[in-house]
Amino acid sequence: MRSSAVPNPPASRPSDDGRRNALVLVAAQLFREQGYERTTVRELAAAVGLQSGSLFHHFRNKEQILLAVMANGIQSVIDEGEALLHAERDPARALEGLFRLHMNSLIHGVGGNAMHAIIFDWRSLSDAGKCRIRELGDAYEAIWHRAITAAVDAGLVAGDPVLIRKYVLGGMNHMVRWYKPGGRVHSDIFIDEMLKVAFPELVPVERN
Amino acid sequence: MRSSAVPNPPASRPSDDGRRNALVLVAAQLFREQGYERTTVRELAAAVGLQSGSLFHHFRNKEQILLAVMANGIQSVIDEGEALLHAERDPARALEGLFRLHMNSLIHGVGGNAMHAIIFDWRSLSDAGKCRIRELGDAYEAIWHRAITAAVDAGLVAGDPVLIRKYVLGGMNHMVRWYKPGGRVHSDIFIDEMLKVAFPELVPVERN
DNA sequence: GTCTATAAGTGGATAGAC
DNA sequence: GTCTATCCACTTATAGAC
Numbered sequence: 001m002r003s004s005a006v007p008n009p010p011a012s013r014p015s016d017d018g019r020r021n022a023l024v025l026v027a028a029q030l031f032r033e034q035g036y037e038r039t040t041v042r043e044l045a046a047a048v049g050l051q052s053g054s055l056f057h058h059f060r061n062k063e064q065i066l067l068a069v070m071a072n073g074i075q076s077v078i079d080e081g082e083a084l085l086h087a088e089r090d091p092a093r094a095l096e097g098l099f100r101l102h103m104n105s106l107i108h109g110v111g112g113n114a115m116h117a118i119i120f121d122w123r124s125l126s127d128a129g130k131c132r133i134r135e136l137g138d139a140y141e142a143i144w145h146r147a148i149t150a151a152v153d154a155g156l157v158a159g160d161p162v163l164i165r166k167y168v169l170g171g172m173n174h175m176v177r178w179y180k181p182g183g184r185v186h187s188d189i190f191i192d193e194m195l196k197v198a199f200p201e202l203v204p205v206e207r208n
Numbered sequence: 209m210r211s212s213a214v215p216n217p218p219a220s221r222p223s224d225d226g227r228r229n230a231l232v233l234v235a236a237q238l239f240r241e242q243g244y245e246r247t248t249v250r251e252l253a254a255a256v257g258l259q260s261g262s263l264f265h266h267f268r269n270k271e272q273i274l275l276a277v278m279a280n281g282i283q284s285v286i287d288e289g290e291a292l293l294h295a296e297r298d299p300a301r302a303l304e305g306l307f308r309l310h311m312n313s314l315i316h317g318v319g320g321n322a323m324h325a326i327i328f329d330w331r332s333l334s335d336a337g338k339c340r341i342r343e344l345g346d347a348y349e350a351i352w353h354r355a356i357t358a359a360v361d362a363g364l365v366a367g368d369p370v371l372i373r374k375y376v377l378g379g380m381n382h383m384v385r386w387y388k389p390g391g392r393v394h395s396d397i398f399i400d401e402m403l404k405v406a407f408p409e410l411v412p413v414e415r416n
Numbered sequence: 417g418t419c420t421a422t423a424a425g426t427g428g429a430t431a432g433a434c
Numbered sequence: 435g436t437c438t439a440t441c442c443a444c445t446t447a448t449a450g451a452c
Contacts, residue, residue: 019417035331037245041446054418056447119385120328123243159405166386167379167405174378177327197367197375200409227435249428262436264429 020058020068023048028069028113036066036121066121067129073114074136077105081143091150092202095157096195098147102172103191107181116176141165157201168198228266228276230256236277236321244274244329274329275337281322282344285313289351299358300410303365304403306355310380311399315389324384349373365409376406 026047030039041062045055059065080101088094105111118133125133148161148168157164175194181187195202234255238247249270250260267273288309296302313319326341333341356369356376365372383402389395403410 033331035245037243038331040444042444050417051419052446053420053448057417062446120331122385123241123246123328158408160401163401163405166383167402170382170385171375171379174382175374177330177378178374193368193371194375197371200366248426258435259437260428261430261438265435270428 017058019048019050023055023058023065024068024072025110027065028073028110028117031066031069031121032113032116036117036124063124063126063129066117066124067132070114070118070133071136073109073111074118074133074140076109076114077102077111078136078140078143080105081140085143085146091147091154092156095147095151095199096202098144099168099172099195099198100191102169103175103194104187106172106176107179107187107191112176115173119173119176141169144169151202157199171198225266227256227258231263231266231273232276232280233318235273236281236318236325239274239277239329240321240324244325244332271332271334271337274325274332275340278322278326278341279344281317281319282326282341282348284317284322285310285319286344286348286351288313289348293351293354299355299362300364303355303359303407304410306352307376307380307403307406308399310377311383311402312395314380314384315387315395315399320384323381327381327384349377352377359410365407379406 023044027039027044030043030047040052041055042052044065045052059068081098084097084101085094088097106115118137122130122133144165145161148157148165151157152159152161152164172194179190185193231252235247235252238251238255248260249263252273253260253263267276289306292305292309293302296305314323326345330338330341352373353369356365356373359365360367360369360372380402387398393401
């Protein structure tokens, strides 16, 4: 969760940024619901009980909030993904674990709102912002690339690893447009089903 | 291409709407590049050689332009999809054809910009607008549902037809975020490869 | 660190002449 | 059907008091 992705704290006191964190969280939520462009700084400020002017004490400008939302979220899935690949050396289980991790993050975690912002508010970033987030995105895709390549080498799945990666991530990410957690289907079962659709070749590993 | 999706022409003379059509086309392009919210009516007007005020002679407000972009595009893939399913009764070839149709539309056709708008500018629609476009989207998904259900029944693919549909459409649609036509890989070959990734079970039908 | 007040600019949309 | 001119609501961001 906590990581080097948060840029701004100007080397001041260590834990004064409760407001800042709270703001990133509600911003992620509001951006998801309304979009970045349609969310005003007044709304963001009000959502944490501030006046609009006070917001700029915590962030240089509006874009920095969007950047924090995106960077925080993606860094958390990077960290978890790295840990998983380090712990799980079996290609099948690693790929399956990564899939579940990503899906769970999209559905429940902070990562969901962040990923949503990265996908749907990408065009609102400045060039510099795009650049910074793209780096993080590449780092995350590299994790997937390792897992998929290993699976292909082990004969578990077939095809071009790059296309598989893009396609699978696309299929998952797109899900945020329609799947509502808390609906008829529990998310664990839903993820099982999606896994079967995404990697039918992958032998369903036993889960107690 | 031409269809009942265009709402506005107030029963006036038949073919005076060259401007209107041109406007929808460049709007689709601009929306894709910059996003709907970041595209101003002044830009839209300038792109067809008008002043901003003149634009509102053709569209009641800005949202109507977005609606026209979305509706036109999706109606065209609906029409083509219907025609295809009507002509091709073999489940495997029908599914493959639908896949190629959608991919080609995304990459080359008007449908690409329209689909882009539907996906990425969805939150900019009013509730009434969402409702109208959702209906068209449902009609298009119904076409896919027919094709996938037929394929499942024929034992060509396995799994829940609804999930397969959502997942496959997601994987394809997401492609517009990264695939650039005219790059290293020709789009026909690219589509072949994507088809293999999306439906590995589908026996590659001979294409001369 | 938060407030109030406001600057400075931009957006969508309208009115009326031509 | 297009232009010019303009309204006015609203946005991000700043300044300075507390």
